[in-house]
Amino acid sequence: MTGFPAVTRLLPGLAAAAAAVVVAFAVHTLVPAVPLLTASVALGILVAQLPFARAWLDGPLAPGLHFAAKTLMRAGIVLLGLKLSLVDIGRLGWLAILVIVALVIATFFGTWWLGRMFRLPGDEPLLVAAGFAICGASAIGAMGSVTGSRREEQATPVALVTLCGTLAIAVLPLLQTPLGLTNLEFGHWVGAGVHDVGQVVATAQIAGPAALAIAVVVKLTRVLMLAPMVAGASLVVRRRSAGATASGRNENEGETRRPAIVPLFVAGFLAAVLLNSFVVVPAPVLAGADAVQTVLLAAALFGLGSAVRFATLVKTGARSLAVGGLAWLLVAALALAAVRFA
Template sequence: MSLFPLSASPRHRPPAGLLAGPPQVVAVLRLLPGLALTACAMAVAQWAGRALPGVSPAVVAVVLGVALGSLTTPPAVFGAGLRFASRRLLRLAIVVLGLQVALPEVLALGWRPLALVAVSTVCTFALTRWIGPRMGVSPRRSLLIATGVSVCGAAAVAAMHEVADGDDDDVAGAVGVVVLYGSAALVVLPVVARLAGLSPYGLGLWAGASVHEVAQVAAIGATAGGGVLACAVMVKLARVALLAPLVAFTSLTLRRPACDRSRDRSGVRRPPLVPLFVLGFLAAVAVRSLGVVPVGVVEIVPQVTALSLAAALFALGTGVDLRTLARGGRSLALGGLATAVIGAISLIGVLAIG
């Protein structure tokens, strides 16, 4: 189900005189209702994120969007603003996310933790994409689940959605999977860590290398104490740094055949195969790594990212049919398998590192 078109119904069209004026002014006026609705949802999501430890505003936002889109049909006047939020604000969120990643700090972890992150992420991503269609999950949804579980939860799902050409139900299904199993990790990981005899450092390393959402990783680190938080978050940011190459690689593999066929028929120059927002993410990482970003900006980057991502996911969620999502038992099974894979590989690596 797509977001609601402005021309869906004559009774939802604003009076002609209301939108009279220069085209730029008309375009802005069309955005205002949808953006106002999105702002209200963001406020609720921010409040819930502060009240519920380990739950990110992005997760709350997509739940609100799905609930709204499933229980009612918002008037078409909201459509332009929702489309703006689901596209432009999504790309902004991914670019700003790059300002959280400082490569010198990530590299300071040492080659062993970084190798663990790379192996667990790539293996989980590849295995989930391969096994998903064999379990009856569509290739596009399998791709989104693979990205969300292996990299960084809802943000990764939203970024990959930009190049995967899936529908909004796929996004909601993948986000639901990473929320479910990431939330379960808040309880399971500390218990298993104690049984396995992991040190606080080992728990932080395991959480950062295997748990889906940044907020969930931070929650485990904050409650475990013993310096776990800094270790867990830094390892998690090392996984976030893999988002751009994974999205760029996937974009290349998905679009190249279509572009080749299009160029053969028309001679038109093929479009860029690496999305601009991925290049923006890499540029943001470079700027942060050079140390030229003011401290005050660095401190507010997580909040800006959370707000932008929450807005985008709320808008995407409004286009979801919950009845279709409820039939996603195979998606839940695939998400559980992917979570088990990344958890097992990461734990073996942590035990090997000692």
């Protein structure tokens, strides 16, 4: 019974997130070009700017929205692994896989450097790098879990990756003909250069089913990089915590906040990938898991979006927008180079 009051504190925020998912699904149904996850985070950002809503978001809804942004995000990422198959990835060929891995690493550290150069505060450079290089807001939530970043710290990176990913849906198809890309090359470019899975689908489907198929496989190969990148960040955080403890600073904090080398949700993500690779999972089970995963991530992204405050964003607005725009150009340019090379 001791946990019942804590559970009841979560219910208002979780109910708000569930209602937001329903609204986002309605938007996606009416305008299929708008991915459900993009609609969810955009709705959270929009609601957070309404003066009468802020008291609720920062008050009775806060515990549930924080739970959604953190715990539901982790659960959704675990289920995201069931979309991946090592067999499908292997069909790309070793050269293409190595190029994708190199692309993720280059865009991650390039974007991180941009964030540091423009002096984004706190963990924002790392979070922006994860979002642009790997898989959008989901990667930001995953990276924020191991760095201990507050939901408010994740708000600006989520806003940037959502803005740029949404612009990609409109801009990239216009560039296919001028760049002389075939449908397969365009799909490869979209999969390598667009951030969120839903945004990849919305962008690539314009060029037809062949472009969509290759885009999804390339994108999910990038998603697989989430595990080693998050595990690497976790190891860095552990070493810093151990160093702080050894030097006598924040000893208690260093002991309590030190993350696991491989966070449990990352291990679950990898287990789901291996399960889908080596076990024949019934199609209805995969379809059900996909639906649950989409709902969980949509609720989590609404929770993250609801932490965005434009008044706060304005303080670093010019720098943040500059980093977002330059990171978008960097990822798109390197992805295009990868298409030409592979």
